[in-house]
Amino acid sequence: MSQQLVNAIALGSIYTLFSLGLTLSWGILNVLNLAHGAIFTAGTMFAFLLTEHAAGLPFAVVLVAALVGSALLAVLMEAVAFAPIRARSANALDAEMRTLIASVAVASIIVTVVGIQSDHQPYALPQSLLERHRYDLLGVHVSNVQILVLVAAIVLSVLLVLFVRRSRYGRAMRAVAFDRTAAGMVGISARTLQLAAMALSGALAGVAGVLLAVYLGAADAHMGDSFLLKAFAIIILAGVGSLEGAVFFAYALALVETLVGYYLGGDVRDALAFVLIVVILVLRPQGLAARQGWQRA
């Protein structure tokens, strides 16, 4: 059982990195970005191609390259699809729906390309990229990869929270999440802010993807799908835009899923995130839907 907990912590760390990126784009751009899972997958493909064509690169370089590649991909998506669509939408509902569908379309492109690139087979990052070690801690096996995943999640979460709390960009992001016209007050254009949010979001997805690929030993074109919906459950539990909440609920969900899977079986575990989404949305809509306060009109 304690072995299961170690696995839950590693899983929670991946959930954390994945969800933080998604909650940024929802909170700041008001887009339900269904391509986030595809960008996560693209991160693993960047890493894979790099290790194929430039064997022997240190892991840190591969990780950073995948991070940059995913960030650029997310920025490209924002610049080519989301921003023009928002600019031509008649109202909020129209913009939300059309960016959501655009994100699905972009995901379809990315997943198809990754699928062709990998011949629709799982692909593995080379063992030499990161030598595995196992440690015995109080009778539980812990691998260096699990520790790396945990440390990466903690460090990146803390950096992101500090960035959003302390930096000018972060303050502008919070201002925009609260009031969509407020970015200008902090002296940063909404345009810059949206691109920055998407870059951060994509970078986090890329890092999460590479770490998961290293952790599991392999990746495939559709690996992002299941994470996407779990991340939505986490964001809804935490409240859209709440970074600290996303971190907490990422670990909580991983833990509960692990326990449920252990005691009740895989079917129940797989349904858990979706049931949580519906139940939480129904029971606590006032807290979650606070931005829809048209009574203030």
Place this chain on the structure above:
Amino acid sequence: MTAVLELRDIKVRFGGVKAVDGVSLALEPGHLHALVGPNGSGKTTVVNTMSRLVTPTDGQVFLGGQDVTAAGPHEVYRRGLARTFQGIRLVEGLTVRENVLLGVQELPTARSRAGRRRAAEAADEALERMDVHHVAQVAPAALPYGVQRRVEIARAVAGAPKILLLDEPVAGMSAGERQEISAVLGRLRDDGMTMLLIEHDLRFVLGLSDHLFVLNFGQLLAAGDPAATAALPAVQEAFLGRKHVPA
């Protein structure tokens, strides 16, 4: 004589903020009432409470003597309470006439075939009454601001409401447009329409209204004859005096 609309000790809190703090007032038939107050005094919240877009924390709303505190906004509309909003709220994609039809088509009287025909006639009459019938087939966005406002008022009066609430109808308008709307409201008053005009500019309502309510910090500061009420030192101070720090 029963009041058309009455508020009894209305309190509205948003989170910890008291937007309206114990307002009671009655609107008498055939009068043009004005509700004035500095920005942030709670005027719009009062209107939203009357039209049931905001549910009061405490207190009651009566429409035609009936308690409508628990009714929805669509119900009070169907019972004869019409309103306009501070910003222009015309529906894009519909013509001027179609926008005015929106003002009659949801009324209980418009359910039958004959009712629908009478409703359409009422809409056309309202278009003429507000002198916008010549732009009936035009997209409203193409029209000047003052004309758009008259279309909105046409939509509000087309269903022959018992009371019309106007939330700052001249906000952001030029002097000419203010004159135009002022004339429209004067005509409606002369026709016997019961109205409540919300405005932050005391001077605009003085020649127009026949009953004045002054709101400040969510409470009624004074009420009565417009000229006399406006001359009260407390009212003068609220509008012209030094800035208050809201509690």
Place this chain on the structure above:
Amino acid sequence: MIDWFSGNEGYIQGALVAALLAASVQVALRAGVLSFASVGFYGVGAYGTGYLTATQGWGTAPAATVVVIITMVLSWLLALVLARLRALYLAMATIAFVLLVQIGALAWDSVTGGPLGLFGIPPALGTGGVALILAGVLAVNALTQRGAVGRRLLLLRKDEALASALGVNVRHQHQIAFVWSAVLGSLAGISQASLLTVFTPENLGFSVMVSALTALVVGGTWHWSGPLIGGVVFSWFLSAYLGFASDYRGVVEGALTVVVLVFLPKGLAGLFELLDPGRLRRAAAGPTGGPGGVSAGVPGGASTGQDRPVPAQEMGVSS
């Protein structure tokens, strides 16, 4: 002609079902309800019909009738449960519902046949029957796009607060749209089960939702013909003529969708507008301009001028 039809019948059937499913999402959206729940009811319709006919031996007509009634009851209850959710929150909850239906289909062996699905469903409807259902649905949608109902729907999706202040019972209208959407989804499922004669959990879930949305948006979200156009383009033309490049299908579909989203906000149906601008301008009333509704979540006084597709040369004095 007959050769041509038999060679294309599979694609035509696919297009008909895709159009029904796209229409089911459309009738929710056009009332301002961002719900994908109808894709879940597509599963309810397909499995319900499959179970009653193939397993219980009912006729298709009574089975379909009972399934539609069950759909109405279930969707009404779901509408009550989800009544307070809006926009992306409602979208998210209904996506979860769609996935739960798929998980339920996998787990509820005794009714759904589990991962293997149901087979031996009688092909009672046929291409003609499904085409009739679709024609009926599109006729209703076309009629309700105009007149008082059309105006009410436009008002609902453009400005809920204004709608309620003009006598529209917003919650009730949303529930009606939700149930009507579910019924159309269920009809699509009934049709699909009858056409394929088999139905498995593979025919459900996220990818089905994505196809329905894509077909709708590319076809035209705000015009009654949009679902039909989208269904024909994706499930017929692209499937029939892109077969050789099926590996790249995801890329072609995705790119086409993005291009249409960016350059044709009204979808392919919007192209007709170029031929007949006057009639469609009022009827479809989709977006053509304006700086995106990023602040329209709070329709306050400042929203003037944001929500208006005015051709530049018509721009008179505005706020």
